[in-house]
Amino acid sequence: MDSVVEDNQLGMMKYGIGQPVTRSEDPKLLRGEGNYTDDVNLDGQAYGVMVRSPYAHGTLNGIDTAEASTAPGVIAILTGADLDAAGLGTMKCGLPLKGRDGSPINYVPRPALATDKVRYVGDPVAIVIAETATQARDAAELVELDIDPLPAVTDARAAAEAGAPQLYDSVSGNTAIDFQYGDTAKVDTAFKEASHQTRLNIRNNRIVVSAMEPRSAVGSFDAASEGYTLNVGCQGVFGMMNTLAKQVFNIEPEKMHVVTGNVGGSFGMKAGAYPEYICVLHAAKVLGRPVKWTDDRSGSFLSDCHGRDHDMTAELALDADGKFTALRITGYGNVGAFLTAVSPMMPTMNTLKNANSVYRLPLIEVASKAVFTNTTPVTAYRGAGRPEANYYMERLIETAAREMGIDAIELRRRNQILPSEIPYAAANGMNYDSGDFPTIMQKAVEASDWDGFAARKAESEKRGKLRGRGVGCYLEVTAPVQEEMGGIRFEENGDVTIITGTLDYGQGHWTPFAQVLHQKLGVPFERIRLIQGDSAELIAGGGTGGSKSIMASGAAILEASDIVIDKGKKIAAHVFETAVEDIVFEGGAFQVAGTDRTVTVTELAEQLRGGLDLPEDLPRDLSVKHIFDAAPSAFPNGCHVCELEVDPDTGVVEIDRYNMVNDFGTVVNPLLVEGQAHGGIVQGLGQALMENAVYDSEGQLQTGSYMDYAVPRASDVPSFTFATHAVPATTNPLGAKGCGEAGCAGSLPSIMNALVDALAPLGVKHIDMPATPEKVWAAIQSAKAA
Amino acid sequence: MTDIQYVAPSTLDEAVGAYAAAKGAARILAGGTDLLVQMRAGMVKPGLIVDIKKVAELSAIEKTPEGGFRIGAAVSGAVLEEHPTFGKVWPGVLEGLNLIGSTQVQGRASAGGNLCNGSPAADSIPGLVAAGAIATVQGPNGRRNIPVEQVPTGPGKTSLAPGEILVSFTLPPRPAHSSDAYLRMIPRTEMDIAVVGCAVSLTMDGDTCTAARVSLGAVAPTVLLVEDAAKALVLTKLDDASLDKAAAACSAACNPIDDKRGTIAYRTKVAGVLLKRTTAIAAERAKGG
Incomplete structure (x- = not known):
């Protein structure tokens, strides 16, 4: 493999790979000069507001728009019937996932607006378009919905039971897919023969995503070209363009121009198409003027896809030495009322792919159902099955260690895959290419001052506090890289533009991508620009998700750079009146080998702009539009150690110390990578200790605002100690492994293991997330009573 | 509007x-x-x-x-x-x-x-x-x-x-060696609404509490003045037995509701816990002043 990292004196260049360069976009964002979707205002735009179902489940008999349509400023009201009449298609889930009997996903089409039934509180039924947003909001309240309420079901396990309310006539038992992987008979035998079995019922609580920027969309239509334009925050414009063009509008993709500016967080939630986008696009065409829709926060709670919500039984079989002999995870994943493009994956395939983690495991079985309920649709949320699966495994290990009287670190050591066993073909079908799991755990143990714990615990006890320590080892399977564009354009003004189809929704792609290009081609860092959010610029694009952007775009930029170099060598050979074979590229310059005759990439681009007299068979510029083919999944891994204190009188949990050692392979920008780890841990902390979306028996979302739904604040979070032990991936040109989701995967188990460790002397064996003070206090009370 | x-x-x-x-x-x-x-x-x-x-x-x-x-x-x-x-x-x-x-x-x-x-x-x-x-x-x-x-x-x-x-x-005017404190319990399943709030105002003479008033919030339909808790503190050295008695008085005075922010059992217990902690802070301040 051609390693740009080694070739170019790792870390020696100010803006090279490995340098903690601050984010190029931040000065603009911090000054409020960002360009988020709601900042987009087009001439003559009207404003749309959605009318949503107030019922979780019901038959939609009619929609009376008479009064609303005469309200001040109202221009139009569109319903599902209008979209049907226009011939618009539905949003689809096209995953190739198969059920245990080989059947495909029980696929149900999702129209943008409900026509026959409503299936969750917030299900869009109509869009009201008016001259101002306030007028549209007022008029939306005048739309009368004739709905006969039906019994609702919000819990996945209950929805899969006989006699549960059925969301779809075509889906029996509300089951989108009944997934099974593994040899059931062998796994059964392993459990029968096991010297010890550990079993836990684990709730993976439902999460409201809480992106800082609510969703927003501006649709417009150009009658002359019959082209739509959608300004929207998403995770990849190329995919959004194709989804809308092919599934819904039945047009050529180039007629669907998707533009994304700055995005204020997504975490998976903004990845897919949503009903509102279809409504504003269609309305723009019907009305002949742009239509804008921006959600408010109350709307976000209902209309943004939620995350997690799994209900699993996790079981681990061990032999007398504590060696793992089989892992079994069975249960339910709640997908809400509709499938997104990816939602059946999390409780099924993604749980399977990640549960194996860093351990030697002969047998694995995952048998789970993805189940429809009368709730907001659930989709990928930071990790999308990765944190969930690692959480199950690490809770099992910690519990097994306690039950068997084996030190939890020792138990992990006995089962961790050794570097000498890598490449390792895991029982779940994954092939680990690299990693040093025991060393990473050992480094994390040392960094956490393991031996000082006893003294700290004694000191806590003096203050009436219970101290606990928990370990969370993790290994994640990142999304494989599909086709990704590596575009490099030498601009007239001397800038060099990277064009690639991942999308920055807050991570800060511009800087690390520019570092890769700068190191490879030597073009000045400060002259490098980045285009991701314009579908008209892209010839391919896999979007961002599954922690793959640095692998996808990084590799695409490297390969595109090689083409730039090839083109440049030909031109330089002509300029220097020598043979192409005599030109070498080194340190950002083309050189006639063995001479001092050199020309940098920048100089050559400048000469080309000035007009070089070139023979016809030579390229006219250095610009490249390249498509990077594919790279398999990478396996970022690490070990987190959390120490916390519990106040037994109030149940309040305070994180005191947090150490982590991670293997993200080659790290392009350690500053941003550490920031990603921090953010992931804090989101994990939120799920572990605070966040929980709760529905009542009628399907009303009880936690419908931040009055009732807590996200962590800075004061809830300790300082983190971050370290890297990198073993570069062998499967992509950069050697990167991806870091975006790892924080969640490490923090859920380390925090919850620490909490149970603190409460174990009282007899507490397990506590479900979120461990709110009340729940912790109640667990202490019932343990005392027992 | x-x-x-x-x-x-x-x-x-x-x-x-x-x-x-x-x-x-x-x-x-x-x-x-x-x-x-x-x-x-x-x-x-x-x-x-x-x-x-x-x-x-x-x-x-x-x-x-x-x-x-x-x-x-x-x-x-x-x-x-x-x-x-x-x-x-x-x-x-x-x-x-x-x-x-x-x-x-x-x-x-x-x-x-x-x-x-x-x-x-x-x-x-x-x-x-x-x-x-x-x-x-x-x-x-x-x-x-x-x-x-x-x-x-x-x-x-x-x-x-x-x-x-x-x-x-x-x-009112304050005698020497008087002070007060307020603590609240917010379980952070939500923003900032207390499930229990406790205020204690004390006057100390050396280690002896000579005057006290105790008030609880969020545990009844109105903010409460808990006179029994104050009585349990006055003319004591704020020893454990007195604090236990005052905490029990606080718990007894509670008439809270079960809701998604906290159960009756939890609010009642935490009211007593906060009484002890608030008293300790107020006493520390009063001795210092």
Whole structure:
């Protein structure tokens, strides 16, 4: 493999790979000069507001728009019937996932607006378009919905039971897919023969995503070209363009121009198409003027896809030495009322792919159902099955260690895959290419001052506090890289533009991508620009998700750079009146080998702009539009150690110390990578200790605002100690492994293991997330009573 | 929201006149941190807003002739924080008020508004109750003084008569070695609403507590004055047995609800826990002062 990292004196260049360069976009964002979707205002735009179902489940008999349509400023009201009449298609889930009997996903089409039934509180039924947003909001309240309420079901396990309310006539038992992987008979035998079995019922609580920027969309239509334009925050414009063009509008993709500016967080939630986008696009065409829709926060709670919500039984079989002999995870994943493009994956395939983690495991079985309920649709949320699966495994290990009287670190050591066993073909079908799991755990143990714990615990006890320590080892399977564009354009003004189809929704792609290009081609860092959010610029694009952007775009930029170099060598050979074979590229310059005759990439681009007299068979510029083919999944891994204190009188949990050692392979920008780890841990902390979306028996979302739904604040979070032990991936040109989701995967188990460790002397064996003070206090009370 | 009248009188008589004349259609505006939110949510639709911030007496902080403090009902937490001596004498009252909301909210929100909003979980009220603060109200029939604990009568309800406006709080003079404290429990399953709030005001003579008042918030339909808890502390050295007794009195005084923020069992228990911790802080401060 051609390693740009080694070739170019790792870390020696100010803006090279490995340098903690601050984010190029931040000065603009911090000054409020960002360009988020709601900042987009087009001439003559009207404003749309959605009318949503107030019922979780019901038959939609009619929609009376008479009064609303005469309200001040109202221009139009569109319903599902209008979209049907226009011939618009539905949003689809096209995953190739198969059920245990080989059947495909029980696929149900999702129209943008409900026509026959409503299936969750917030299900869009109509869009009201008016001259101002306030007028549209007022008029939306005048739309009368004739709905006969039906019994609702919000819990996945209950929805899969006989006699549960059925969301779809075509889906029996509300089951989108009944997934099974593994040899059931062998796994059964392993459990029968096991010297010890550990079993836990684990709730993976439902999460409201809480992106800082609510969703927003501006649709417009150009009658002359019959082209739509959608300004929207998403995770990849190329995919959004194709989804809308092919599934819904039945047009050529180039007629669907998707533009994304700055995005204020997504975490998976903004990845897919949503009903509102279809409504504003269609309305723009019907009305002949742009239509804008921006959600408010109350709307976000209902209309943004939620995350997690799994209900699993996790079981681990061990032999007398504590060696793992089989892992079994069975249960339910709640997908809400509709499938997104990816939602059946999390409780099924993604749980399977990640549960194996860093351990030697002969047998694995995952048998789970993805189940429809009368709730907001659930989709990928930071990790999308990765944190969930690692959480199950690490809770099992910690519990097994306690039950068997084996030190939890020792138990992990006995089962961790050794570097000498890598490449390792895991029982779940994954092939680990690299990693040093025991060393990473050992480094994390040392960094956490393991031996000082006893003294700290004694000191806590003096203050009436219970101290606990928990370990969370993790290994994640990142999304494989599909086709990704590596575009490099030498601009007239001397800038060099990277064009690639991942999308920055807050991570800060511009800087690390520019570092890769700068190191490879030597073009000045400060002259490098980045285009991701314009579908008209892209010839391919896999979007961002599954922690793959640095692998996808990084590799695409490297390969595109090689083409730039090839083109440049030909031109330089002509300029220097020598043979192409005599030109070498080194340190950002083309050189006639063995001479001092050199020309940098920048100089050559400048000469080309000035007009070089070139023979016809030579390229006219250095610009490249390249498509990077594919790279398999990478396996970022690490070990987190959390120490916390519990106040037994109030149940309040305070994180005191947090150490982590991670293997993200080659790290392009350690500053941003550490920031990603921090953010992931804090989101994990939120799920572990605070966040929980709760529905009542009628399907009303009880936690419908931040009055009732807590996200962590800075004061809830300790300082983190971050370290890297990198073993570069062998499967992509950069050697990167991806870091975006790892924080969640490490923090859920380390925090919850620490909490149970603190409460174990009282007899507490397990506590479900979120461990709110009340729940912790109640667990202490019932343990005392027992 | 198109038919709202707004007046900002400069005298109390004008304010009372306008407020009384509107016969219940008017709302008082101090900082607006409750009222404007309620209006935006469509919970209240006042025909008239009477802004009281231009009335000098309602925005003043004064020393009384007896050596106490008189705080105008519209004085914001941020303004009270900047007073050179108030926070030294009544740190618990001040910390209760300035637990409310964010920095921006504290620049607007007043203890008077917090009291009149009538929330059982109002953070600034237990401190005032423990302090023995007297509320002065003025209405069409003149002026009267009532203990703060007699103002709230239930969630969202007060004993103020139609047309009456809360004018000020009067806090008594402090003997030497007196102080107070406020703690609240917010379980962080939500933003900032206490499931239990506890204020303790103490006077110490050496290690002996010679006077005490205890108040609890969020555990009953109104903020409570818990006299049994105070009795358990007075003339003790705040030893464990006395604290246990006072904590038990606090738990016994609770009449909370089960809701998504906390169960009855939890609120009742934590009320006692907070009593002990608040007492310890107040005693430490009193000995130091």
